[in-house]
Amino acid sequence: MDNVPIHLKVALTIKEAAEYSNIGINKIDSLLRKPNCPFVLFVGTKKLVKRKEFEQYISEQLII
Numbered sequence: 001m002d003n004v005p006i007h008l009k010v011a012l013t014i015k016e017a018a019e020y021s022n023i024g025i026n027k028i029d030s031l032l033r034k035p036n037c038p039f040v041l042f043v044g045t046k047k048l049v050k051r052k053e054f055e056q057y058i059s060e061q062l063i064i
Contacts, residue, residue, distance in 0.1 A: 011041050011048040020051075021058060031064070 006012060006020050014032070018025045032040045032047050039053035058064070 006051075009051055012051050012054070013048060017049040017051075017054060021054070023058075023064065027064065 006016050009016070012020060014025055014028050017023070017028050021028075028049065029047075031037060032049070039050045039057055041048040041050050
């Protein structure tokens with residue numbers, strides 16, 4: 001089975017989001033822990049990053 005390229009995925013792992021955005025794993029994890037985070041997706045206890053919402057969030061920020 002071929003892997004889906006990151007830019008085509010709907011949800012990313014924290015590691016994939018870090019590679020995609022060049023933001024550290026720890027920083028992304030801390031952002032996902034914030035209340036009302038617009039790009040967190042829980043699958044059971046696992047946290048995933050909604051790619052499009054994450055891109056939108058990054059484009060609106062000056063400082064992360």
